Amino acid sequence: MEKGIDGIPYYQKLKTMFIEEINSGNLKYGDKIPSERELAEKFKISRMTARHALSTLEREGFVERRVGVGTFISNRKIQWNFITVNSFTKGMEDKGLKPSTETIFAKIETADEFLASKLNISTGEEIFSLKRLRIVDNIPVAIELSQIPYKFCSQIEEYISTKVSLYKVLDEFYGLKLTKQKQYMRISLSDPIESKLLKIGNENPCLSIEGTTYDSFERPIEYYQILARGDLVEFYSEPTNPQ
Missing domain, CATH: 1.10.10.10 (Winged helix-like DNA-binding domain superfamily/Winged helix DNA-binding domain)
Structure with a gap:
């Protein structure tokens, strides 16, 4: 060489x-x-x-x-801070970008054993599941699934729309102050449905993130899964100095 x-x-x-x-x-x-x-x-x-x-x-x-x-x-990389608990919309707007969202589904389901363990609830309890396509400057960049115990957000479907931040709704209507997240990241290949939504080739390398969001009382409020385009999104962190 x-x-x-x-x-x-x-x-x-x-x-x-x-x-x-x-x-x-x-x-x-x-x-x-x-x-x-x-x-x-x-x-x-x-x-x-x-x-x-x-x-x-x-x-x-x-x-x-x-x-x-x-x-x-290629398209420039979109930086996504994976440490700060923040809404996608606000995070992109702070960077001078134009975010938008398409709702894939919003429905009430029941928690299986896996989800119940992640959210510290009983198997069979109701959860609110919200799956969205995240778009930046008219380019689809990520698929995001949020699942929340329905007991914390009863009737939330009345407030959710493509123009409203989920985290803002949880804060303003339910008093849920989300303060921290625990998450895991890996490389994953997109399946045919994901590829079509993200407008990429089948089995394209993507960033797969899953984690749990906690409120100020240390309660698990949200289990989420994100699949982001590997060619457009890069995740970063801004550690704070220890006090």
């Missing part, structure tokens, strides 16, 4: 250069970048090294290749 005098592989340097150009705004969504041959000639590297750099950028979602056309900058 070709390396510079500093020992860093040339493909890594090329990849880093493109990422910096994307982050600075010099390269934007839809911009076409040079071909393998053009990159090899410009930077005096082998076509194999150029190909490796482009392949790495593609795997990480920075570029997309179109057969017979070329390689183009």
Whole structure:
């Protein structure tokens, strides 16, 4: 593998250069970048090294290749803070983005043994299940399922709409102050239904998150599952300094 005098592989340097150009705004969504041959000639590297750099950028979602056309900058990553308990709408608006939501279903169900253990309720108790498609700047980015013990939010279906934050409803109508979350994250492949909703190819790599949201009394209020597009969403945290 070709390396510079500093020992860093040339493909890594090329990849880093493109990422910096994307982050600075010099390269934007839809911009076409040079071909393998053009990159090899410009930077005096082998076509194999150029190909490796482009392949790495593609795997990480920075570029997309179109057969017979070329390689183009992909949609910019949408940052999602997975530590702060916050509504999706407010989080996206704070970043200057335009969020919207489509409700897939909102219904009353009964808790199975698994869900009962997550929410500290009895098997068979009523739960409110809300499944939504999250959209940013008219692009579907995630599928989100929230499940809440109905005893905490009786008649919530009367207040829920695509334009209202679930967390805001829980706060304003039910006095539920959500303060922390425990969650797990992994890579998952989208199934045919998920792929259609997210407008991606079948079995595309996605970020799968599941967790529990607690209120100020340490009660589990919500069990949630999120499937987010791996090519568009990146999760981050902002740890606070210990007091």
